Amino acid sequence: MAEAIVDLDAVARNTRLLSGLAAPRAATMAVVKANGFGHGLLPVARTVLASGASWLGVTSLAEARQLRDAGIDAPVLAWLYGTGDDFAWAARHGVDLSVSTPAHLDAMPPGVTVHLKVDTGLTRNGVAWSDWPDLVRRAAELERQGTLRVRGVWSHLASADDPGNPSVPRQLERFEEALAVAAKAGLTPTLRHLANSAGIVDVPAAHYDLVRAGLALYGVEPIDGVVAGLRRAMTLRASAVNVKRVPPGTGVSYLHQYVTDRDTTVVLVPAGYADGVPRLLSNRGAVAIGGVRCPIAGRVAMDQFVVDAGDLDVALGDEIVLFGPGDGAEPTVEEWAAWAQTNPHEILTGIGARVPRTYIGNDAAPSGVARTYIGNDAAPSGGVAEQSREEQPHG
Structure with a gap:
């Protein structure tokens, strides 16, 4: 997920x-x-x-x-x-x-x-x-x-x-x-x-x-073209849950609004508009797999979308970066906003409650030890208990 x-x-x-x-x-x-x-x-x-x-x-x-x-x-x-x-x-x-x-x-x-x-x-x-x-x-x-x-x-x-x-x-x-x-x-x-x-x-x-x-x-620069030196704080990622090799002429996703023009690999990403992936990214947006940008193929659905990975060697479970800080090939939240014809505020606040937040970094840890926090502070209870990676190895 x-x-x-x-x-x-x-x-x-x-x-x-x-x-x-x-x-x-x-x-x-x-x-x-x-x-x-x-x-x-x-x-x-x-x-x-x-x-x-x-x-x-x-x-x-x-x-x-x-x-x-x-x-x-x-x-x-x-x-x-x-x-x-x-x-x-x-x-x-x-x-x-x-x-x-x-x-x-x-x-x-x-x-x-x-x-x-x-x-x-x-x-x-x-x-x-x-x-x-x-x-x-x-x-x-x-x-x-x-x-x-x-x-x-x-x-x-x-x-x-x-x-x-x-x-x-x-x-x-x-x-x-x-x-x-x-x-x-x-x-x-x-x-x-x-x-x-x-x-x-x-x-x-x-x-x-x-x-x-x-x-x-x-971490989003508030003025286009003015660089204050901010660092984007959120990376949205998922893992491949289905990988297929398909021939030319294969229609992808609803209404086949994307049709492959060559032998290619299509990868299923388990996130959709219920999670905050805008439908307007259909046939417009991109993600990064293995350090390579790959286009979103066809319509974004409620829980999933498809990526055309070309001839990349992709396996089940491989990481897919939807957006991130922009250090490598991954798109930034500003790019997602442009593709979705909106602003970064809407993309960030639209990431749904069923997407868990994992927290990394030293600065907020009282002990000064890097901690990863598991949970979603939007939960009606006010958030689940915070646990460090040492206390929660599967986090």
């Missing part, structure tokens, strides 16, 4: 690199939402906190609960929910909450700490500009009353991954205006944050007090 190998040393290295770009002006928030971009929430969270990040960013209160239930007590910001969620739990467990509408501010319970999010031009989440003056006045009043604490003011860049895009300076200007309005209302937030991964790399003016590292933590 397919297996995702997550290199925690790469995550640690990327965290140190990004934190170094932001320092000494700004601290680093590691965004570990969506099961750590598919890499595993808890192993990634522990790694980044040991490697220079001081905050964790998640989407939901459910993700924040996983962190707290695992004993991770670092500062956490959660930012996407309805007005009826259990905000009192967040207040009790020291989870900061984002406020993006007046209704959310009204729903905050006593004792909660908030970051007010203003829409500076992304036109997605965040308080509408017309509502911002009233919201900060109300937040300042609640803070004076001791009902809540306003720790942060923040926003999100729309086009930092497009160097020279005029929306970036416009958003910076609008964010400064928002901070001035908040100050006039009597707010003195200790954390102002605007920069995402691309902003960390290319927009130093957006660093402020805190930067939010997302995709870059996992």
